[in-house]
Amino acid sequence: MLKFVTVDRDMPIKRDADDRKSDFHEIYAEYADTKAKEQAARCSQCGVPYCQTHCPLHNNIPDWLRLTATGRLQEAYELSQATNTFPEICGRICPQDRLCEGNCVIEQSGHGTVTIGSVEKYITDTAWEEGWVQAISPAVEREESVGIIGSGPGGLAAADRLRRAGLKVTVYERSDRAGGLMTYGIPGFKLEKEIVMRRVKQLEDGGVEFILNCEVGEDISFDAIRGKHDAVLIATGVYKSRDLAGPGSGAEGIVRAIDYLTASNKVSFGDTVEEYESGELNAAGKNVVVIGGGDTAMDCVRTAVRQGATSVKCLYRRDRANMPGSQRETQNAEEEGVEFVWLAAPKGFAGDPVSGVMVQKMRLGAPDASGRQSPEVIEGADYVEEADLVIKALGFSPEDLPQLWGTEGLEVTRWGTVMADFTTHATSLDGVYACGDIQRGASLVVWAIRDGREAADAMLEYIDQSTAIAAQ
Structure with missing residues (x-):
């Protein structure tokens, strides 16, 4: 260990921009075993691990780096998996530059941070290859059941934890595939879909039941789900796109980021998407303007490049230093030919179909x-920025669940998120819990995983108490 004074920081090889922008495969190669050990050995094993403190899951990062450096990779995986349900996903899409790596002690001392995310990804990818990742097999099967509405990272993390405790778990998902935004919101060049699908299959093989194409409030009522299960978790995420006003905002060619990214990801699965085939949600041959500065905007601009856009520009009303998106993703986008227009905000739109953005x-x-x-x-x-396709990536707000589901007594905050305790995740309804974005607002996958695990523990305690009372 402590090799940071003699070994420089070295990320996995990144594919050349001209090569990678022609497909949707991930842009970073995998570490070789020797390189992973070398980079893990750069950890200073500091007494106060700020990397662990600033990780929402408080992953035991120094210890699994030490185990990796000393060749004890299966133990490293088991330690990583103990606190993180999906370490290979977090290793790919977490903004490490703002969390663990951004607070690495040796980074603060000028030696370059440990490549925590890349090592985390390597550990779990190796675990899958070696067969260390097994289907869930509870020690004891229980009669109680839970219903989970939504199969994003929060819902899946809770499903994993509750199923391991022996409960019967049913996940209700309105899309045709599980995974939420990990499946249809995040492009393959950041998270290849096979990575998500194999986790879904692991849950299915372990006994978790998925009911797909199921719209709560239409195909089944919320009250029916409550009546069927001993406890219910709301993990729907937030999908209502924030909109733009101004002249011409309803013109043809102005689309929502979620629609655009979902269409692209469905095409990557081999699905036929009418809006993509017609060109409505396809950037090929178009001058594309994306409005927004978060990670969703970065996903959109980089997707547009891969679809063959003539030009891609990103408008953001602040400067680079104040943008909310990952600096690493911004750099990747620039390498791929995206032009960022800083300190620029849309005032309206010209033409119908749209021909430009008034800036x-x-x-x-x-x-x-x-x-x-x-x-x-x-x-x-x-001035007017020329555009044939405008993508609004302004963030997401919660849907009005009490109204959509016809549910009385489910309290929401003034922002529309479900009101729930931030420790137990219990809502105003008995036996109903909430986690992830629908509770905290649009946030990171890693926070949703933490919420899902916490909510699962609280639900298990609630069911145990209810069972004990019923047995008296």
């Missing part, structure tokens, strides 16, 4: 309530 130039003024500098309009600096 207001901005400057940063005083900080807002969150501490970020608020953008201010520069008068007289408007």
